[in-house]
Amino acid sequence: MKQLVCEMCANTDILKQDGVFVCQSCGIKYSVEEAKKMMTEGTVEVTGTVKEDNSDDVNNYLDMANTALLGGNGNEAFNYANEALEINPKLYKAWTIKMKSIESVGIIGDPRITEVLSNGKNAIEFSPTDKKDEVKKEVYGYYLSQALDLLQVATSEIEDVASIKRIFQSFAAANFWSKSINTLNADSSFVYLMEGLTNNALLLKIAVPVRAIEDNDDFQNLVSSICNQYQNYIDGLEERYEIYGAKLTNEAISGRLKTFRDGLLTESEKWNRRKEEKERKKKEAEKQYFQEHPEIEQAINQKKSIIAPLNNQVDAIKKTISQIEKQIWQEHQKIQQIKRDISDLEETIVKNEKKLFGKEKALQAARYVGNEVVRKKSIIEDSTTLISSLEDDIQGKRKEISKLNDEIMSEQKYIDDVYKEIYQGIE
DSSP states (O other): OEEOOOTTTOOOOEEEETTEEEETTTOOEEOHHHHHHHOEEOSSOOTTOOOHHHHHHHHHHHHHHHHHHHTTOHHHHHHHHHHHHHHOTTOHHHHHHHHHHHHHHOBTTBOOHHHHHHHHHHHHHHSOGGGHHHHHHHHHHHHHHHHHHHHHHHHHHHHOOHHHHHHHHHHHHHOGGGHHHHHHHHHHHHHHHHHHHHHHHHHHHHTSOHHHHHTOHHHHHHHHHHHHHHHHHHHHHHHHHHHHTOOOOHHHHHHHHHHHHTTOOOHHHHHHHHHHHHHHHHHHHHHHHHHHOHHHHHHHHHHHHHHHHHHHHHHHHHHHHHHHHHHHHHHHHHHHHHHHHHHHHHHHHHHHHHOSTTHHHHHHHHHHHHHHHHHHHHHHHHHHHHHHHHHHHHHHHHHHHHHHHHHHHHHHHHHHHHHHHHTTTOO
């Protein structure tokens, strides 16, 4: 009889999926025409040999399962997905539908979380390579959404304390001394049921890799909501316990809350993650672009070789300007000190001129001091002239820098325009 044999791996387990033939071993896909050309004569019946009737049935079951799921009929969706999986147990779409349909067929006492996790795992495992990330996102997102839903149900139920208050009052009326223990015993089954929901929520949360949570903003929001909802549950449980005097241990609260928080980033960590992700995307975009345009990469390198020495010149001139500015500052300091000296000398002159005794000697001293004042004022003039010259020098060097920067910008503009094109669309 005729059978299909994969040209890549020689496997005969080839099934029709979404209008094409897919090798279940290596994943390579063949069109209908290609499949006809590959058909060979064989003598052995091989399990999994293509049967177009079966593949059509599979597609019909998948369509019906998906329609039922969208219509809110989880039981039908569950059954149709199973029908498809009986024909081909590697249909990731069927496993995904089955995972989601359990929400409708499970009950509070048994939400069948183990099945949810198992179906989600199969959906990821059997998804093709090019769909793997997409399926992981869908499965993990569903896990977290379900965890949040379970906690919301548990919180809503645990916060409804009207009935337990009535029970407590009845026990108090019957026997005041045993009212608390009797109410605790009466409430324990209900609390155990709600604790089961929170534990199932925790199982769903744990099934999502921490790295996946860290890398996905939607998952971050879901985990944040999960943590807030769990805190609401704890608050409701403590309020409930207060009615009949029971207590919740801090270890029980903090341990589970810590696990719920795993993968939740602070705002600073989120910012750093976004920055790292942006840099990663930019590097990937650069690599791809330059592989496609090696001549542009060469042109950029040439321009960088022109820019580098120009930048070195700018740095050297800036260093010289810094040294000149330091010299100007020193001259200003010197002028200030000389001015203080002149002020002291002028006071000495006045004092000598006012002396009545030894007048001639005092006037002679005053003339000497006056000459010293003139000399120091001359130094100030020289320093002022030097400062002016140095400031002119700085202006000249700044013009040099401006000219060099114009050359740099001229070369840099080409580089910037290229990278602007490369990074287009990267947020």
